[in-house]
Amino acid sequence: MVGRWLSKVSAPTLIEAIRARTVPGYLDLDATRLDGYRARLPFLDPEADLARVHSVGGRFIIPGDKEWPSQLDDLGDSRPVGLWIRGTGSLRLLALRSVAMVGARACTAYGAHVAGEISAQLAERGWVVVSGAAYGIDAAAHRGALAVGGVTIGVLACGVDETYPPGNFELISRIAEQGLLLSELAPGEHPNRFRFVLRNRVIAALTRGTVVVEAALRSGALSTARRARDLNRHTMGVAGPVTSELSAGVHALIRSGGATLVTDAAEIGELIGAIGDDLAPRPSGPILPRDHLEPAIARVLEAVPATAEGAPVERLALAAGLPVEEALQKLYELGSLGFVERFGTHWRLAKGARSVPR
Structure with missing residues (x-):
């Protein structure tokens, strides 16, 4: 209410108008509220407050x-x-x-x-x-x-x-x-x-x-x-x-x-914040070694079952969608990187890789 009045008259003018009961009608101040403000005026001391x-x-x-x-x-x-x-x-x-x-x-x-x-x-x-x-x-x-x-x-x-x-x-x-x-x-x-x-x-x-x-x-x-x-x-x-x-x-x-x-x-x-200046980093999980593998070799790794006996190269090639010769090359590459190991005619996950989330 006071803010609306002060948008129309200055603070000193408003205070004097309340004290003298000469508040303009356009300020819409009823008699009851005016009496309340007048009763509080004697207790105000701006100089003491400052x-x-x-x-x-x-x-x-x-x-x-x-x-x-x-x-x-x-x-x-x-x-x-x-x-x-x-x-x-x-x-x-x-x-x-x-x-x-x-x-x-x-x-x-x-x-x-x-x-x-x-x-x-x-x-x-x-x-x-x-x-x-x-x-x-x-x-x-x-x-x-x-x-x-x-x-x-x-x-x-x-x-x-x-x-x-x-x-x-x-x-x-x-x-x-x-x-x-x-x-x-x-x-x-x-x-x-x-x-x-x-x-x-x-x-x-x-x-x-x-x-x-x-x-x-x-x-x-x-x-x-x-x-x-x-x-x-x-x-x-x-x-x-x-x-x-x-x-x-x-x-x-x-x-x-x-x-x-x-x-x-x-x-x-x-x-x-400012557009472009306060960007939050995109949240992501930890980067695993397998994340750096090329798509073809990654498909071969995904095809290797998480069992102790593993699987023959023909089955892995079929699952990866690659020729047997290429799948065999990828398996040897994965072996060099420590992901898989040969077990007779089968290939299986290396012991350390079996516990890593796939």
């Missing part, structure tokens, strides 16, 4: 500032009025190559390991990891990036001078030193359930894509994923054990087509 954020090395930015990330404008009327930032990096530049990592607070050891490992891989590839500094997947994501000397951004549901949750005090302090903390809430403000939901939209809009690691069917992480999808950002999910309730939400998201399955940082980078 002094408080400056005392912790922070600042306040608004749309149009050099540091403002223009992708937040995709939120339209729900775009933050401004952001309080703690840290020395440029939010606009750091957010250009960033990815959100979100998930369950009460995560499993598997979820924490995966989130930390992928975040470390992303940081090593020059990506900035963004999360909410909460327990569980959020904390694992931040720690993974920090562990390899990467930069990470914590989007808070409280003031940037507050520590929530308290158990993450050291982690949040480290993020402020090595990355950025940001919030749309003024210094001193404390979190509540509604503020976490609002925080999620900032995470989704700020980044190039959102990865969900572990989420139940009713999870705040899924709301971030839905926001990202609505904003035409890439939404990705990491599969987990089918027996885990914390995997059900992610699996449902992937199955419905709302997210792309990813397993590592390379696959994430291919989705959200």
Whole structure:
């Protein structure tokens, strides 16, 4: 609502209009809501808020500032009025190559390991990891990036001078030193359930894509994923054990087509990175010695039965579709390479080759 008003009038004009009850009719502000805003005005002290954020090395930015990330404008009327930032990096530049990592607070050891490992891989590839500094997947994501000397951004549901949750005090302090903390809430403000939901939209809009690691069917992480999808950002999910309730939400998201399955940082980078520059290597199994054989000799090898008695050359030639003389030559070549051995008038797989998958 406030964002829609600020698209029509300036913030000082709006505040004075609320204080003097002279709000223009086109702003569509009913009397009840106007009274609520007027009741809160005496408790606002912008100068004190600025002094408080400056005392912790922070600042306040608004749309149009050099540091403002223009992708937040995709939120339209729900775009933050401004952001309080703690840290020395440029939010606009750091957010250009960033990815959100979100998930369950009460995560499993598997979820924490995966989130930390992928975040470390992303940081090593020059990506900035963004999360909410909460327990569980959020904390694992931040720690993974920090562990390899990467930069990470914590989007808070409280003031940037507050520590929530308290158990993450050291982690949040480290993020402020090595990355950025940001919030749309003024210094001193404390979190509540509604503020976490609002925080999620900032995470989704700020980044190039959102990865969900572990989420139940009713999870705040899924709301971030839905926001990202609505904003035409890439939404990705990491599969987990089918027996885990914390995997059900992610699996449902992937199955419905709302997210792309990813397993590592390379696959994430291919989705959200520059075309042609962040391609993931094509997964493949191990290369076996038989993979280098020419087609004709490979057909002869495939014809040799995996039995102790083997088979005569005539039967092998027929199975390989080759003349007997050519098949015999190929068998001797295979013998030189250690694939087969002669057993009387028969040919069989060499002992070492019998246990190799065909």
